[in-house]
Amino acid sequence: MAQAPGKRPLSPHLEIWRWGPAMLVSILHRVTGNGLAFVGLALFLWWVGALAGGPAAYQTFLDWVWLPPDGGLQSVTAALGKLVLIGLTWAFFQHMASGIRHFVLDIGAGYELEANARWSSLTLLFAVSATSVFWAFVFLR
Amino acid sequence: MGNGTSIGRVRGLGSSHHGTHHFLSSRLTAVGNLVLIPFLMISLALMPSHDYATVHAWAAKPLPATALILIMINTFQHARLGVQVMLEDYIHEEGGKIAAWLLVNILPFAGAAFGIVSVVRIALGGA
Numbered sequence: 001m002a003q004a005p006g007k008r009p010l011s012p013h014l015e016i017w018r019w020g021p022a023m024l025v026s027i028l029h030r031v032t033g034n035g036l037a038f039v040g041l042a043l044f045l046w047w048v049g050a051l052a053g054g055p056a057a058y059q060t061f062l063d064w065v066w067l068p069p070d071g072g073l074q075s076v077t078a079a080l081g082k083l084v085l086i087g088l089t090w091a092f093f094q095h096m097a098s099g100i101r102h103f104v105l106d107i108g109a110g111y112e113l114e115a116n117a118r119w120s121s122l123t124l125l126f127a128v129s130a131t132s133v134f135w136a137f138v139f140l141r
Numbered sequence: 142m143g144n145g146t147s148i149g150r151v152r153g154l155g156s157s158h159h160g161t162h163h164f165l166s167s168r169l170t171a172v173g174n175l176v177l178i179p180f181l182m183i184s185l186a187l188m189p190s191h192d193y194a195t196v197h198a199w200a201a202k203p204l205p206a207t208a209l210i211l212i213m214i215n216t217f218q219h220a221r222l223g224v225q226v227m228l229e230d231y232i233h234e235e236g237g238k239i240a241a242w243l244l245v246n247i248l249p250f251a252g253a254a255f256g257i258v259s260v261v262r263i264a265l266g267g268a
Contacts, residue, residue: 096174
């Protein structure tokens with residue numbers, strides 16, 4: 001970019017366009033993917049590492065992320081931990097549905113405006129529904 | 142090849158010939174995730190309890206241990222490719238690019254190695 005002339009006109013970007021489902025799903029795909037990569041995989045490694053470390057290490061993981069002993073900082077992080085896990089579940093379902101949509105787009109289908117908007121909206125609906133069903137099952141069974 | 146605009150300076154050079162492999166690897170590992178991650182989530186949801194003994198016994202069995210190790214390989218590669226694309230889009234300074242290059246080429250392998258060692262230890266004894 002160093003040698004590019006400075007005053008060239010730029011194409012209209014985020015601030016110009018009206019939001020539509022496809023735009024939302026597109027940016028959510030990136031946000032959820034990177035959230036899963038950084039937060040999800042880090043938590044996953046902590047969990048597996050704690051499991052390998054033995055009962056004490058595993059209990060430390062549970063205390064911080066899921067079941068606080070009583071009071072203190074861990075009661076805050078454990079509540080946050082549940083929120084983060086529910087958020088990660090939603091992120092996974094959103095990323096998965098959006099990813100499947102990408103497979104369809106990759107073969108050249110689903111670009112008609114109406115179909116594109118419909119399938120984009122369905123990924124949003126699917127992610128919220130699947131997250132609700134999953135956690136309802138975990139908490140209520 | 143001109144030396145004015147950014148496009149002018151790269152026009153005629155051809156592709157870097159790595160794009161297709163990146164694209165296909167991303168899709169291939171996505172299919173892997175489609176099997177591995179639901180397996181992990183359903184297994185966790187169906188467990189009778191989540192105390193150490195139950196979860197450890199589950200993870201030590203051959204099929205779950207294999208799935209966990211495949212996640213370390215497949216999912217970490219998928220995440221690596223995706224994070225790389227994100228960084229390429231948002232980081233434009235040379236120093237930042239070097240930092241991003243180090244991050245994307247070291248951290249996923251370090252994490253995956255730690256994860257694989259952990260699963261092997263769970264599955265083959267130890268603690």
